[in-house]
Amino acid sequence: MNPTPCPCGRTSANPQGQALTFDACCGPCHAGIAAPDAESLMRSRYSAFVCGDIPYLLATWHSSQRPVNLALEAGAKWLGLSIKQHRITGQDTAEVEFIARFRVGGKATRQHELSRFVREDGRWFYVDGDVL
Template sequence: MTEPPCSCGRSDAKGHPLPLSACCGPLHGGEAAPDAERLMRSRYSAFVRGDVPYLLATWHTRTRPATLELEAGARWLGLEIKQHRMTGANTAEVEFVARFRVAGRAVRQHELSRFVREDGRWYYVDGDVR
């Protein structure tokens, strides 16, 4: 049986979708993301899976909420990374569009997110919805 593709949409060099175990799964298991884009992708995948503990653990303590309630019944449809750029030695931005449906309504979240690396780990800081 073939493992289904990771929901973040990453593919290998031949264009084949990566399975969760070769993509965001190791990050969800505690491995550090190599860059802000991979952290962004793993956070999207965590939203799809409803993994609130991972989302909170990868949110910088300076801006992290005490709790996080996910949109009940949200059906995640896809992630598009528009841009990933380093803004300093330990800071980066990722612009993305995430699409989902909730209560039959299509939602398109376009955001420019900011990330910081501390002690070798990337964290989501905040973002501007566009």
Template sequence: MKVDVCPCGRLDAHKRLLTYAACCAPLHAGEAAPDAERLMRSRYSAFVLADVPYLLATWHSSTRPATLELESQAKWLGLDIKSHRSTGVDRLEVEFVARFRLAGRAVRQHELSRFVREDGRWFYVDGDMR
């Protein structure tokens, strides 16, 4: 799938949407996310693009499932980062709302996600639905 604007909706300094190539593509290709928020955004983009290997690779080994099945009929509509805060050295929480449609029904996923940095790389640990 060709993607011009990045699905995560990140803006540049001039409040313009970043391209996928300038935003999440380098992370999907193996570059380490500089912070947990960027990892969160890249994971959202991976859901949009059905990049299961990336989602599993960025999931902490202590909570990562053996496999991941994505809902193929989901139409992703947008991501809103509500807040992010440090909870300790190399630990961060990101609160977000992801919106999508499934079988014609609007779904709003509001989650507080926890991330940890190990060996210079951020990983998704788990989250609580709000």
């Protein structure tokens, strides 16, 4: 059991708003359980960036847009994720607007993106996104 807070920063619904552990939040998705919605998949993908889990990132990328391989920014320190909006756009499509903060070589960066997701055979996949 992994008692550390989940990198995605999701908090519990209780009044204290305590951070969920990785095992209670993104861990099940990384273990192969389908994300219940696009926002959960987005959060689990952020956690995968933090953990350097390239196989998970590729597996959750829709086959129409998936790169052959993926190299993560060396030395990136992930600082936090903020979900601005999760919008259902169709029966099996959704969008998630987020801001991911990270630092590379001492320089702070914000990735503000509107990402598109599709559900196929009960599983959500990241398709692509627009940097805002």
